[in-house]
Amino acid sequence: MRALSATNKYLFRYKWHFLGGVLFVALSTLLAIFPAQIVRYAFDLVGEGIDLYHLYAGTRAQSQVYELFGRNVLLYGILILLMALLRGIFLFFMRQTLIVMSRHVENDQKNEIYQHYQSLPLSFYRRHSTGDLMSRISEDVGRVRMYIGPALMYFMQLVILFVLIVPLMFMVNVKLTLYTLLPLPILSVSIFYVNNLIEKKSDEIQRSLAGMTTFVQEAFSGIRVIKSFVREEDSRQQFAVASEEYKQKSLSLNFVNSLFFPLILFLIGLSTIITVWIGGQEVIRGTITTGSIAEFLIYVNLLTWPVTALGWTSSLVQRAEASQARINEFMHQQTDIVSRRNLELELKGDIVFDHVSFTYPDTGIQALRDVSFRIRHGQTLAVIGNTGSGKSTVAALLSRLYDVTEGSIRVDDEDVRDLSLKTLRGQIGYVPQDVFLFSDSIRNNINFGLDQPDEARMQQAAKDANVYENILRFPEGFDTKLGERGITLSGGQKQRVSIARALVKEPKILILDDALSAVDTNTENAILNAFQRIMHNRTSLIISHRVSSVKLADEILVLDDGQIVQHGTHEVLMQDQNGLYRALYERQLQSEEA
Template identity: 55%
Template structure:
């Protein structure tokens, strides 16, 4: 139950609704207890009047006694029916308050989890897979809702009913009450023992469900690769294996529950047997009436369903606790990147790295070693190097997806950590190396980074990214809905839409992380020419492995193994005959071979 304490703030938030629901529980159970008293009086009345009716056998008064007796029984029957109707009405009100509260809590919890996900750093998403994240915000929250809804409702109902029934029973005959409830301690022992088993098995089930969700999500995301390699059969076999493991764990829990319910029914049956036997002895001794036995049996039957539901409620609580534990693991995770407070001061665009070193926390790979450079506001700087040299790390650090291990990054001569994260990123246009497009219209994908999408701005951004003509060729133009991750577009089209998405923001700092690798040379030149106009007097940072993309930069930095080994403008670097010259010569040779 310790993990479920996290939900107390939500229960407190809706305390008045829950209190009203508890009132409805009390009223409904009150109307549930009264029929037993009516049945007792009716039973005793029948017992007494049958004897009286026989005494007047042969007399004219016998018919009058029969009529009075019949009307009285009809009143008793109508009273029982009325109590049942009233109880049903308040049971409805009970569900409409407590179950509705559980839906409110489910809504709040999902929103809180999603908002927390948004604040977590990029390193968190590198450590955790998407399927697991989705399962915790969907399946786990649903199981928690079953705790704050049905489990709490039936627990309150059971406690209130037990108190009312046992109090009433004890006031009639304490001895009979003790014997009737004698199996309950044994039931408590069984519940205590089964609880731990259910809790452990519930955690195992949720863990496997996350594995199944992750496998399914990855399969559908990579369906193109799956089909290209003809691995459908292998994928089906793997999915079947994952499903089989989930079934095995679920069946294990079902077996425990299957043992639980018959045990509860057996103990409830023992209560009825003891009630009849001990009640008969007490009637013989003149301590109670036969109607009290009937009354006690009604009470025992009223307690049977709560007894049976104890197993189900226990399962709900344990599964809810297991799911809440998984949710708490993420909710208690603090983001690595803490937002600063500076957001009033406009960002002009000066960028400086001072002796920056960075090691990826998950892999331990040192990506940058003592890197230093300065880009004045309005400068066009570029980084080039082989794969794995640390180029993309500079873009990630500049967008503050990670924080440096040593040194500092300055924006307008202020430490990047001082800035409010939203303010910093709002002033920056970032085109990542791995393009991601949403399953939405092209227009909405381009306008993703702005609050209000204006058609003319979308068109202008598309033209500057040299993708306008391609989009217009689609049957629905800019209103064309692209598939998941932009699967319906080519690699070059996706890159250019991503560039348009950054351009439309009109940022003061633009970071392009190898975003022209999938476009041809002619289109690349057109895009760079347009960007030169769009980014005039604004800071531009281009990261590339192609010399053609960066040769017009004000300053070029050559990176190798996380260290800047050369820097200067294009012609000066060629004259040095170093790493940059080798890259340039190699790419020229490759272009000549392609043209031939």
């Protein structure tokens, strides 16, 4: 229960739901007990009424006995029906308080986890898979809800029933009470183990289903690869194997489920038989009446479900504890990307990297070594180098997706660690190397960074990214819905929509991280020509492995293994016959000619 103590704050938050639920549980339980006592009186009345009826046979009093007997039985019947109606009302309100409370808690917990996820740094997402994150915000939260809702509700019901019913049973007959309650602990323990077995097999089915779903998702996402390599039959066979495994696990669960209700009915029936057998002997001895047997049978039926639920709720609590522990593990992780002074100011874009070194915290790979450079307001700096030279790391550090290991990065003479994250990132237009588009319309993808979408700005951004004409050729234009990760578009179109998404913000600092790698030379030249106007009076950082993309920059940095090996304009760098920049230029020129 230590892990589940993290949920206590929700119980305090919804204390009126909880207290109301306790009240309605108590009232509904009382209204279940009273009819049992009325039934006992009714049974005894029937026995006494029959004896009196025969005793006054042939007299005028016989009809009066019959009339009195009828009125009392009718009264008892009306009372039982009235109590049943009231109990139904209280049971309705019981669920409307406790179960509704659990849904509120589920909603709050999901929102808190999602908000916390968004605050965590990129290193967290590099360590954990998407499936694991999804599992904790969906399945784990769902299991915790079952503890806060049904488990607490049925446990309270069981406690109140035992506190009220067992003393009443002992008051009537101790021996009959002990024999009647004997099968119930066996029932509870049996349900606990059977339910654990059911849950275990359900988990296996869920894992099998998740694996099959992932396989299908990958197959459909990569359908072009499957078709081009003619692997349809192989893919079908792999799916058939996964589907067969899922079927076998489902059949195994169905077998265990088939044992569940017969086991309950057997133990309930055993308790009923014991009650009638031992109760009959006590009636013969004259220690109790037949009405007491009827009362005990009602008590047994009242206790059966809560006792059965005890095994079920115990399993729910176990699973909720494990799930909450997994949730706590993530919730206790805090981001180290926090603002020291939380400065909010209008940026101009004067950027300084001062002896910056950086090592990725999750892999231990040193990406940058003592890197220093400056980009003045309105200038364009290009960073070029081979794969793995640390180019993208420069963009990630400037956007403060990571913090530097050594040195500092300053914007307008302020350390980025002192700036508000919203201020810094809100004034940076970032086109990442790995283009990601949402499964939404093109319009909403381009306007993603704007609080108030502007149609004119959106269309101008699309024109500047040289994707406007392509979008208009779609039947629905800007309202065209994109598939998962933008699969509707070609690679070049996705990159250009991503560029338009950065440009529509009209950022003070523009970062293009290999943003033109998927476009042809003509499109690249058209975008670069548009960029000459866009980059005017705006600080820009162009990261690329293609020399053709960086020729328009005011200065060019050449990185190799995380270090600056060359620094200057295109003309100056080309004069160095043995330099890396010239080697890259000649290699790419030969590749284009070939």
